Amino acid sequence: MFTDILPQNVDNWEGTEKFLRSIVDILLAYIREENDRSSKVLDFHHPKEMEKKIDLTLPQKPYPLQKLLDDCREVLRLGVKTGHPLFFNQISCGLDLVSMAGEWLAATANTNMFTYEISPVYILMEKEVTKRMIELIGWEDGDYIFAPGGAISNLYAMNAARHFHYPRVKPLGASDVPTLCAFTSEDSHYSIGSAAAVMGIGTDNVFNIPTDCFGRMIPDALETKIIQCKQEGYLPFFVAATAGTTVFGAFDPIPQIADICERHKIWLHVDAAWGGGLLLSKKHRYRLKGIERANSVVWNPHKLMGALLQCSICFIKQVGLLFQTNQMSPDYLFQQDKPYDVSYDTGDKAMQCGRHNDIFKLWIMWRSKGMDGYEKQINRLMDLSEYFTEKIKKTEGYEMVIRDPEYLNICFWYVPQGLRNLDQKEKKARLDKVAPKIKAKMMERGTTMVGYQPHKQHPNFFRMIISSQAITEADLDFLIQEIIDIGENL
């Protein structure tokens, strides 16, 4: 009836081992192919075609192990190779193989992070790793919670800030306080608005502060808006600065923003989900100057640091606040009469109950690089970003959206021959259709992937991300030439 492996048939070790080793063979072949630049990044099919190409139905009777192995091969074949050196599509790119091995182990250990009782080593590991990260932020002390992604981390931070200012909202609800309001730059991540929606603060009460030509929040505009809100009867409680914006990779000026927050007694949050990794580089960490003045920081090791999805941490400077904000003290989980020091049970400071083990893959990866190796890797990516920027500037047909990017996002247009001499208005209108066309062709060819979007007055442009450790100069040259090949005659 069942597949013939453990734990259903407890004696069949041989069959179990054979099956698992066969899976590993498939995964190793995949990794090898992914690292082969002559292989495709993807084999694109439209949803309706894809549905025909692969049978995804759940059967009445069990499928034999051999069929499951075929399934694995097929699924990988039709997927997108996000670890391919020519995949530049997302902020989280690349496949660090030590982190991956760590995730294999975490899957096999399959435990839950809520108590020391069942996660003794991983709980201590979280303490050790976050201690180092808190030092890098520049706090003397601090608290933390690993969360499933930056959006939930930002939600944790905003909720802690509300609890700090208005603890009675937890028992009594938001209708018990006047209208709160929050501030973030117009280039910040949408999860700030999303958190405000969930929390009953309201997206209209998150004010998007204008940015300068680099995509950085303008401090004066922030203070003006705060003063205006106060005059209108709002209660400003939360400012989210961004260290590494999603599209332009801009770093908001934290020191000036921190001054404003201090003057107006507002919680300062720094969303460093993307930019946090720069703290590991002595050369580049100045971009986050002032981050030690934040009340909360979000930092996603699954972005610049290359941990597998997901690995995100919300740091809160005031120790104890996360617990006060989120604790519900269920008897069945966090008993106080356990045989060990229950202050190690982290679960009651989370809004989640069960939590996935996201620490092991980060810890083992960090051990594999050391502080020195990480710094070198990050400096190397910054060098590649400079290389790519210089090359784009010099190559005919390319135009930068922001002339001197601060980080690993390089935003540019490719202007096909026929558009180069048009007047601005017509050029802009036609340019808007170029990136989507090139992207579609790129996906059809399967050679490379890079994202695009419009932004305010700018028509669609490409947003290049250099965050995979696999990237070399030659890969960047390839992308530049590939876009020309596809786009030249559009």
Place this chain on the structure above:
Amino acid sequence: MFTDILPQNVDNWEGTEKFLRSIVDILLAYIREENDRSSKVLDFHHPKEMEKKIDLTLPQKPYPLQKLLDDCREVLRLGVKTGHPLFFNQISCGLDLVSMAGEWLAATANTNMFTYEISPVYILMEKEVTKRMIELIGWEDGDYIFAPGGAISNLYAMNAARHFHYPRVKPLGASDVPTLCAFTSEDSHYSIGSAAAVMGIGTDNVFNIPTDCFGRMIPDALETKIIQCKQEGYLPFFVAATAGTTVFGAFDPIPQIADICERHKIWLHVDAAWGGGLLLSKKHRYRLKGIERANSVVWNPHKLMGALLQCSICFIKQVGLLFQTNQMSPDYLFQQDKPYDVSYDTGDKAMQCGRHNDIFKLWIMWRSKGMDGYEKQINRLMDLSEYFTEKIKKTEGYEMVIRDPEYLNICFWYVPQGLRNLDQKEKKARLDKVAPKIKAKMMERGTTMVGYQPHKQHPNFFRMIISSQAITEADLDFLIQEIIDIGENL
């Protein structure tokens, strides 16, 4: 400088392969040991001792691969074997090896579920699997989102319910509407209160309805409270029934609760995180009768169905509502001018941005069992629960907390010899200390693990969970005898 494997040193395939195969050797040895009943479930150490036993620091220089392999062995050795057949401590027990292999693959594919663009196959897989689950719930149609655990899933449901009734809260905040209130049983999961805290509804505005002697919500008490709340000016909007409570495994009477919700026009949510899996059994699914009348359902395949942590789904009956509730439409991610049908991009109905791939491990596991195999596995667990219950009832020194459990939670006391003839008051006071003592000794011995807690008037009792497929009758006999051995002379 770096560890000598891909993708840093792109040519070293041999070293890479060797390292990854060595990790797999370690994992296979662990699995083999975990399935050996003569091995320990854990090697317990207090936090301070544990800190001395293992070096968790992050080094300045990279560690060599050999050291990392040693780390892996050491971490596994000091961890808790949650897949051991004698681990009964949590609702999520056991290690399904097909699901584990699925998680290995998902780690290697390392993609993000927000767009069809980078997750074409997995997005279609989610559609296919949830279609079957929606049929099992009994809806004609429905929407879904995979979430990191039941607590976040419940938050999704409560937020969708609020948006359905009061859509203006999303832009304007909760202070724009009168005080909302929600209802759940006093035995429900704490994440309902937690969701209300985060959402700005307030924990005091979640009313805990009394339960009967089986731990099931009393419908009359619910209706009385709803009427009272309305008279007091509250806006009742959400009732959470539970299918499989955390401690007693009780199933609230959904049909009667649904009638009440209809009469008062309140959203009916069913938290079937734990009990949902019974829908796969023709014999036992009657416990969830009426679930098709719910507006939302949470169902965690990482519980009864045995998928690896985490795999949780929030189902919403009204198609489109999740999107309306959560969408923020960021340009950089969900462009409308993509070359494919963008209705397949699921990300904008999530409050998360990035989402881990939780579908593959569920899909491949389900393929390995088929509908028939799953049904058999679940029926078998229910049979084991009955076997254990009957045995406990017949064994001297044991007393049931709830005489006839409905599900796979069996709650009982072990009463040591010396306490059996005391008067009730003294017995109760002393009994409260028995379970913690036995548990501490159990962990010291490392032979088995089972949870305990107090509950209302009841002193500390054990909560046995039978959800691991590895469990046999002999394992249950062992636990019963082990508790006697430890507890007899307390």
